[in-house]
Amino acid sequence: MWASIVRRPFSRVRQKCKIKVLGINQWASFEEGTTCSLSTLVSSDIFPFQAPPRADLQNKVRAISAFCSKYGIDYYHFLQEPGIPRLFGDLEKYPADALGTVKRPHGGDMDGLDRTLCISSPIVQEHYRNMTRKFVREYPDVKGIWFYNLDGRGWLCTPELCERCKKICADSPANKYNPWETQALLISLLAETAHEVRADFDFRSFAAVHHKGGAVEKLLRSSSGYNSLTGNWNGSDHDIMVPDVAEPAPEFVVAQKVCAERLIPMVAYFSFNNLEQVSRSLPFPFHVCDALNKFKGWGITCINEVVGPIPEHNSINALVMREFQSNPDQSPEVFLPALAGRQFGEKAGVEGNSWIVSQHYTRCRRSVKVHQLGSE
Helix, strand or coil: EEEEEEEHHHHHHHHHHHHHCCCCCEEEEECCCCCHHHHCCCCCCCCCCCCCCHHHHHHHHHHHHHHHHHCCCCCEEEEEEEEEEHHHCCCCHHHHHHHHEEECCCCCCCCEEEEEEECHHHHHHHHHHHHHHHHHHHHHHHEEEEEEECCCCCCCCHHHHHHHHHHHHHCCCCCCCHHHHHHHHHHHHHHHHHHHHCCCCEECCCCCCCCCHHHHHHHHCCCCCCCCCECCCCCCCCCCCCCCCCCCCHHHHHHHHHHHHCCCCCCEEECCCCCCCCCCCCCCCCCHHHHHHHHHHHCCCCCECCCCCCCCCCCCHHCCCCCCCCCCCHHHHHHHHHHHHHHHHHHHHHHHHHHHHHHHHHHHCCCCHHHHCCCC
């Protein structure tokens, strides 16, 4: 499996459905902002005062998911919940028992506080059941959900700031924003509700990122209904190179173990071309070959390429990914000169020399655990 999640507007995705040629069989796409919430795609019968769904976004999701389906590519919608309620309706109109409070690690008011929908509240649970059923029913070409939260615009209650969540979160620290108990409750609620409508709906959840140590295994074993997990080898959300001294983080190993027990895919989440701090795609392919070889040694068979190959930036890396995902044991020193000859003709020697320089750079970085372009 080779999945790709692209952090750019849907309007550009249609132009990139050449991704099938690159061996990519899954696609997840989203626009920044509130568009990652169900409230922008379906209305809530529980909170009818919320702003109506965005017609432009509804049309885009239906169009691109149908377009992907036509070419045999599974389309996933990026989802962040619980959404910040003030973004979708007047806070004063929400029932008091629907709201909770989060002490955010970033953002919020001057004290880092923000109001969120309390997932321990029965009325909020019914709100999400209602919207999930509608979403699965009204977007038949969407293969599944790609779920990520505790960042951006999706926050759980901090237990010490919510009496309902404090009763449920007996194991997690009361003053933290990431209790695994309510996270497990939310994942299970969304996934199981989706499957009530469509048994083949694929709910993919992040395995770790905002949970560390023993909390990860508790979260994964307490959650039900998810069909696959995703995560980065270092326990974070993504990275762009893998040093030679690297070993999979305990959180990633636990996720692999749980997936093996449940007979579901564990999808490695990785950036071969771009990160948030890299303005344009990386111009060299050696780290692509190297990472795929390491992933094979770690038992990884499914890859989620973050941001995704952008052909107008670097078609070479995209072609290298296609070749090395199927055969990561081949020699870059043999494959790449031939590729340069096909791509650049008489200029292949010049381009090949630049690759050699970049290869030297990547080798210089192999002895360190955290490289300059890393996410940690």
